[in-house]
Amino acid sequence: xxxxxxxGGGLVQAGGSLRLSCAASGRTFSSYSMGWxxxxxxxxxxFVAAISWSGxxxxxxxxxxxxxxxxxDNAKNTVYLQMNSLKPExxxxxxxxxxxxxxxxxxxxxxxxxxxxxxxxxxxxxx
Numbered sequence: 069x070x071x072x073x074x075x076g077g078g079l080v081q082a083g084g085s086l087r088l089s090c091a092a093s094g095r096t097f098s099s100y101s102m103g104w105x106x107x108x109x110x111x112x113x114x115f116v117a118a119i120s121w122s123g124x125x126x127x128x129x130x131x132x133x134x135x136x137x138x139x140x141d142n143a144k145n146t147v148y149l150q151m152n153s154l155k156p157e158x159x160x161x162x163x164x165x166x167x168x169x170x171x172x173x174x175x176x177x178x179x180x181x182x183x184x185x186x187x188x189x190x191x192x193x194x195x
Contacts, residue, residue, distance in 0.1 A: 069094060069184070070092050070093060070094045070096070070097065070100065070166045070183075070184045071092065071093040071094070071184070072090055072091070072092050072093075072164050072165070072166060072184055072185065072186035073090065073091050073092075073186055073187070074088060074089065074090050074162065074163065074164050074186045074187065074188060074189040075088070075089050075090075075091070075189060076088040076089050076189060077162060077189030077190045077191045078190075078191070078192070079192045079193075079194065080154055080191075080192070080193055080194070081193070081194050082154060082155055082156055082193055082194065082195050083153060083154065084154050084193070085150070085151060085152045085153075085154065086151045086154065086191060087148055087149070087150050087151070088104070088148065088149040088151065088162055088164075088189060088191070089146055089147075089148055090102070090104075090146060090147045090148070090149075090164030090186055091144075091145060091146050092145045092146065092147070092166065093145070094145075097142060097145040097166075098121055098122075098142040099121060099168070100121060100166040100167060100168060100183075100184075101118060101119065101120055101121055101166070101167045101168075101169055101170060101171050101176055102118065102119050102138075102140060102147040102164060102165070102166055102167070103115065103116070103117065103118040103119070103138075103164070103165045103166075103167065103176055103177075103182060104116040104117045104118075104138060104147075104149045104162060104163070104164055104165075105162070105163045105164075105165060105179065106158075106160035106161065106162045106163065106191075107160055107161050107163070107188075108157075108159060108160040109160075111160075113163070113179060114129070115129050115177040115178070116128070116129055116132055116136065116138075116149070116162070117129065117132065117136055117137075117138035117149060118138065118167075118171055118175070118176045118177065119138045119139065119140055119147065119171070120170070120171040120172060121142075121170075123139065123140050123142075125171045125172060126138055126139075127171070127175065127177075129177075131157075132151075132158075135151065135152050135153045135154075136149060136150065136151050136152070137149070137150040137152075138150075147164055149162065149164075151191070154191075154193045155193060156193045156194065156195045157193075158191060158193050159191060159192050159193050160190075160191060161188040161189065161190050161191075162188060162189050162190075162191055163185055163186055163187075163188045164185075164186045165179075165182035165183075165184060165185045165186070166182060166183060166184040166185075167181050167182045167183055168183055169181050
């Protein structure tokens with residue numbers, strides 16, 4: 069079992085940056101692939117980025133490519149989402165999630181592929 073707690077959200081102006089963190093409990097954090105999703109008001113939750121257990125494989129949604137970077141520190145049981153050049157359309161609740169699946173085998177871009185979820189952190193980008 070893994071418990072996930074996100075932090076780092078807040079209000080930022082367009083063009084600014086934020087770094088989200090997701091702290092995981094448990095000793096098996098390094099066994100999980102990790103992902104970030106987001107949900108804007110009135111919209112379905114969507115995939116943002118994912119990273120393999122080792123950190124060696126990463127991929128991002130087209131909407132954030134070149135602006136957001138996912139990373140992880142297995143020694144700290146933490147996954148990060150560095151968000152640069154933020155836009156008002158990035159406003160959403162951001163969730164981290166843990167998957168027993170392997171990115172090396174198949175992309176993990178769908179909610180059903182994840183086993184554990186955090187409660188989310190709000191990111192608001194003003195224009």
